[in-house]
Amino acid sequence: MKRLLPAGLLAAMLAVSACADLDPTTQRTMTGAAGGAAGGALIGAMAGNAGLGAAIGAGVGGAGGFAWDRHQQSRERSFQQGVAAGRASAPR
Template sequence: MVLAVSACADLDPTAQRTMTGAAGGAAGGALIGAMAGNAGLGAAIGAAAGGTGGFIWDRHVQSRDRAFQQGVATGRASAGQ
């Protein structure tokens, strides 16, 4: 477990968010799948859905950060005039 977590330290934020979403989705999917009778299929579907969700969330965070940095740059430029 420690090795798996330490391997994620060198990843870029996009990969970290995507993998976190996939791991969470796999865990949730396995639980739901176990109740439905097929934990493996549930984990696979959950991992795909969670990975997609993590990737979409990363794109949102990057867009928000770019907008913030653009606002900071605009504010600094107008303060210097």
């Protein structure tokens, strides 16, 4: 077990570093899926099937990450529209 911990940490660091050049939608979706898989695996392990819990958690987390990304994009569009409207109506 003591040998697996450094190997697991190294694998996690490599996986996270591979996400550096992804667009925000993909990053948020993958982050949600990873978090959901971890939480699902924990709950599944308590219920007796960690693999099924991880699979369900990854699906739900990925969907949640995607929904969060759409919300963030909507907020950014609204902000940019407000800025453009403010600039258009500002006295010169």
